[in-house]
Amino acid sequence: MHRVNVSLYAAALTVLISRVKTRLLQNTLLRYRAWWGQNSPQDAQKDRPARPQRARRRIVLFAYVEPLSDVRTKLAVFFSILLISGLWWEPYALSAKERPGSSGIPPEKAAAYIYAVIKADRTLYTTEIVNRLQAKGVTTASEHWEQENALMLPAQFLQHSGKLAAENGSGIRYRLIGLWPIYRRNAPASDLERNALESLRKNPDLPVTGIVTSGRQQYFQAIYPDLAVSQACIDCHNAHLLSPKRDFKLNDVMGGIAITIPLE
Numbered sequence: 001m002h003r004v005n006v007s008l009y010a011a012a013l014t015v016l017i018s019r020v021k022t023r024l025l026q027n028t029l030l031r032y033r034a035w036w037g038q039n040s041p042q043d044a045q046k047d048r049p050a051r052p053q054r055a056r057r058r059i060v061l062f063a064y065v066e067p068l069s070d071v072r073t074k075l076a077v078f079f080s081i082l083l084i085s086g087l088w089w090e091p092y093a094l095s096a097k098e099r100p101g102s103s104g105i106p107p108e109k110a111a112a113y114i115y116a117v118i119k120a121d122r123t124l125y126t127t128e129i130v131n132r133l134q135a136k137g138v139t140t141a142s143e144h145w146e147q148e149n150a151l152m153l154p155a156q157f158l159q160h161s162g163k164l165a166a167e168n169g170s171g172i173r174y175r176l177i178g179l180w181p182i183y184r185r186n187a188p189a190s191d192l193e194r195n196a197l198e199s200l201r202k203n204p205d206l207p208v209t210g211i212v213t214s215g216r217q218q219y220f221q222a223i224y225p226d227l228a229v230s231q232a233c234i235d236c237h238n239a240h241l242l243s244p245k246r247d248f249k250l251n252d253v254m255g256g257i258a259i260t261i262p263l264e
Contacts, residue, residue, distance in 0.1 A: 108209060111222035111259045115207075118158065118174060118257060119224075126154040126230040134232070141232050143240075154230055158257070171262035176226055178255025180245035182237065186255070196223035197256050204253050211263070218263045226255040 105113075130141045130151055142150035152160070155176055162174045179197050181187045188194040196208035204225035212219050228234050228248050237254065238246040248254055 107220035107261050107263065108222070110261055111207075111209070111220065114172065114174065114259050114261075115222070115224050115257065118161075118259075121161070122154055122158050123229065125157050126232070130154060130232055131230060143236065153236055154233055155236070173260040175258055176255055177223070177258050178226070180243065181255070182240050182242045192221060193223060193256070193258055196258075200225045200256055201253050212260070220261045220263055222259045222261075223256040224259070225253050226257050228252045228254050 130153075133139050133151065134141065140150050141153050142148045143153055143156070144150075145152040145156070158174075158176060162176075166173045176186055177188050177193055177197065178186055179188070179194075179201075188197060190212060192208070192210045192212060196210075199206070199208050200223065204227070207222050207224045209220070209222045212221050228237075228250055231250070233254065234248045234250060234252075237243050237248050240246075
């Protein structure tokens, strides 16, 4: 049996209760030490300070240990130590419950968070920059924005931001895919992406998720709908010479946003 550290319990009790209760608990712990052979009961009796009569009436558990039998004394000491231990460790137990375990954030939630940021950034760029500046006649958005000193198209904005995200070493990737891509790089790269695009055409409110493998690494993939939220997107696809589909309308599902997260 480990010996009880009297000073530790006294310090904890000073913070949690009152000074009177602390003195009473120290008396109990001295008896506990005597019981386990550290001091004789007579030495513990000499070291114990006088108990205030008022506190004796208020706290039965600690004040009336002496007249009890050996078994009842042991039980009283045991439950008093258990009470202090619970008060001492309770804050740490609560904080451990509040923190998640080592499993981390589920990939479904992580993908949803990433999509929320992508959607917010793209919507802001489309509505407050592209549409606003074009409406005021300040500038236009063009596929060849670098050569024409124009704004990049919203799809290009997402494409370039996805490229930067892939280069930071986190392993997270996102890109635009579609059943009618203007360029082959935006075509679905797997059966999961192809089936997801077909599903999103029927139910754009439900993203499609799955596990894909590349080499020895497994990835979680989530495909969200890419909606025609801007007239600039519609005009570009409907007028582009390489576009296989030229009848897009506002809020149509033009394709999907594929988010890929490595599974460690």
